[in-house]
Ligand SMILES: Nc1ncnc2c1ncn2[C@@H]1O[C@H](COP(=O)(O)OP(=O)(O)OP(=O)(O)O)[C@@H](O)[C@H]1O
């Protein structure tokens with residue numbers, strides 16, 4: 572039927588009159604072949620690879636059809652696309668993780684800041700009392716390090732706190748153009764070409780310019796980091812029902828499949844000096860805009876970050 576055709580991505584014209592072996596994906600065929608030995612109904616969740624190479628999760632029930640005389644008529648397979656359900660499950664798990672991290676962060680920050688301020692106070696005191704240049708320097712380092720700890724703690728709290736945004740209708744292409752100016756030099760030094768593919772139409776979207784610029788900058792910097800030997804950074808703007816889409820893609824190192832689920836997690840980083848907070852903050856900002864961000868990537872094949880922003884300027 573039509574739903575089956577659209578889930579499995581086969582064309583209705585193509586399947587009429589064909590044998591099941593010719594149209595059904597291998598995963599489903601394997602399931603049927605297990606049916607013969609009188610097992611009745613099989614119910615399972617399977618991953619099914621489609622003709623375009625994508626793999627989708629399916630909930631499948633399969634059984635043999637027989638007439639009154641127990642003669643074999645054929646197979647019946649019922650299946651349900653679980654992609655949406657799976658991605659919601661993931662999203663919920665992530666929000667729960669973040670919420671508990673947030674509480675923990677606020678608590679830890681509070682406990683750490685107080686002792687830090689006394690340590691800094693004493694370090695300043697010692698620096699003033701030391702006669703020897705060496706000792707003054709050491710006290711100076713102590714002060715610097717305390718300041719660094721304070722910054723880390725502040726960032727953590729910033730991440731844990733809900734983001735505040737003040738939205739105004741602005742031209743999306745202007746925001747993107749301005750944000751790209753900030754990285755132009757960095758990119759050309761690293762032999763990275765910047766490509767812009769903007770929608771014909773001027774897209775006016777309700778957003779917080781500063782926050783969205785922060786998002787874009789983080790995405791650009793990650794893309795640049797991933798292209799050590801040069802490449803292309805592409806920013807695409809598309810019109811979308813009720814809003815717009817910004818796509819930032821690169822031709823860099825890509826992301827391992829096992830890491831893909833974690834790139835938005837706070838402190839997840841594969842870089843020696845990374846904080847791993849960039850994409851976590853990006854995710855928070857997009858969430859505060861009631862938008863969405865997704866990532867698609869394969870190791871060695873670059874990465875694509877897709878941001879959906881809702882709310883056009885004329886409402
Ligand atoms: N465009 C990309 N290409 C390849 N890997 C990426 C890309 N964007 C993000 N990643 C992966 O996701 C991880 C997390 O990114 P995130 O921006 O949160 O932190 P970071 O870049 O490591 O640190 P910071 O942003 O503080 O410099 C990165 O360490 C990297 O492994």
Ligand SMILES: [Mg+2]
Nearest residue numbers: 789793849850
């Ligand atoms: Mg980053």
